[in-house]
Amino acid sequence: MNRVINGCFNLVTVLFVLLTIGAAVVALGIAGDALEPPILKPQDTAVIPTIAAFAPPTPWPTWTPSNTPPPTATPTDEPTRTLTPTALPSDTPTATASLTPSISPTFTASPTFTMSPTNTLPPPTATFTRTPTLTPTVTPLPTSTPSATPTVELAFIVQPGSVILRENFGNTAGCNWQGLAGLVTTDRGEPVIGVEVRVRSAGGNFAALSGTATFYGPSGWEIKVADQPNTGSYVVELWVAGQQASPSQEIVFPGVCQQNLAMVNFIRTSQP
Numbered sequence: 590m591n592r593v594i595n596g597c598f599n600l601v602t603v604l605f606v607l608l609t610i611g612a613a614v615v616a617l618g619i620a621g622d623a624l625e626p627p628i629l630k631p632q633d634t635a636v637i638p639t640i641a642a643f644a645p646p647t648p649w650p651t652w653t654p655s656n657t658p659p660p661t662a663t664p665t666d667e668p669t670r671t672l673t674p675t676a677l678p679s680d681t682p683t684a685t686a687s688l689t690p691s692i693s694p695t696f697t698a699s700p701t702f703t704m705s706p707t708n709t710l711p712p713p714t715a716t717f718t719r720t721p722t723l724t725p726t727v728t729p730l731p732t733s734t735p736s737a738t739p740t741v742e743l744a745f746i747v748q749p750g751s752v753i754l755r756e757n758f759g760n761t762a763g764c765n766w767q768g769l770a771g772l773v774t775t776d777r778g779e780p781v782i783g784v785e786v787r788v789r790s791a792g793g794n795f796a797a798l799s800g801t802a803t804f805y806g807p808s809g810w811e812i813k814v815a816d817q818p819n820t821g822s823y824v825v826e827l828w829v830a831g832q833q834a835s836p837s838q839e840i841v842f843p844g845v846c847q848q849n850l851a852m853v854n855f856i857r858t859s860q861p
Contacts, residue, residue, distance in 0.1 A: 745835035764846035780808030
């Protein structure tokens with residue numbers, strides 16, 4: 590192993606020696622450039638200048654002046670004009686005109702005019718036309734005496750929101766039936782028994798008492814108006830002691846099985 594390392598070291602040493610010798614040769618070559626010709630410097634090529642041939646200049650032409658007199662103008666015959674002086678007018682006037690007026694007008698006539706009017710017109714007289722005065726005649730309107738209608742205080746009202754059309758569920762007739770039903774209670778929900786319920790229509794009148802149809806409640810009532818659904822109109826009211834005790838409530842049926850029962854509840858607000 591050591592021999593191999595020594596061999597490699599010797600090889601490297603030889604290479605460095607060779608490189609050193611080569612560098613020395615190159616240095617000597619560069620130093621020799623001071624001699625003629627340099628070793629590494631290329632030779633200069635001399636360029637011989639050329640002279641262009643010029644043609645000789647052309648001589649200017651020679652000008653010789655001549656003494657030739659200029660031509661003279663020949664006079665022509667013109668007529669001779671003679672000017673005759675004219676005497677100018679003198680600034681001094683020779684005649685003086687003197688005008689003296691000799692006429693003096695005199696006015697002596699003094700006319701006098703006297704106006705005596707003979708026709709005297711009387712002053713106009715204004716005539717006034719009387720405008721008639723219209724006096725309106727007031728006709729009293731006939732007064733109607735209203736008949737005294739006694740105000741009846743109703744003891745019952747229709748419960749708000751209680752008027753509902755629905756399918757018959759109070760009996761076994763089903764769609765083969767049409768009628769009205771409901772409850773009569775106090776304002777605290779207590780049942781009121783024995784109040785007459787009346788139903789009026791174009792086909793007839795019907796009646797029932799509260800508390801006779803307990804299926805709807807203790808004060809329930811029920812009135813049959815037809816054997817099948819129809820589009821009739823009915824008015825339902827409460828009556829107590831022969832007097833109407835509630836407002837009239839109109840019911841209009843649509844004529845279908847799903848709405849052949851009209852639910853109407855009444856509430857007592859005061860003692861009848």
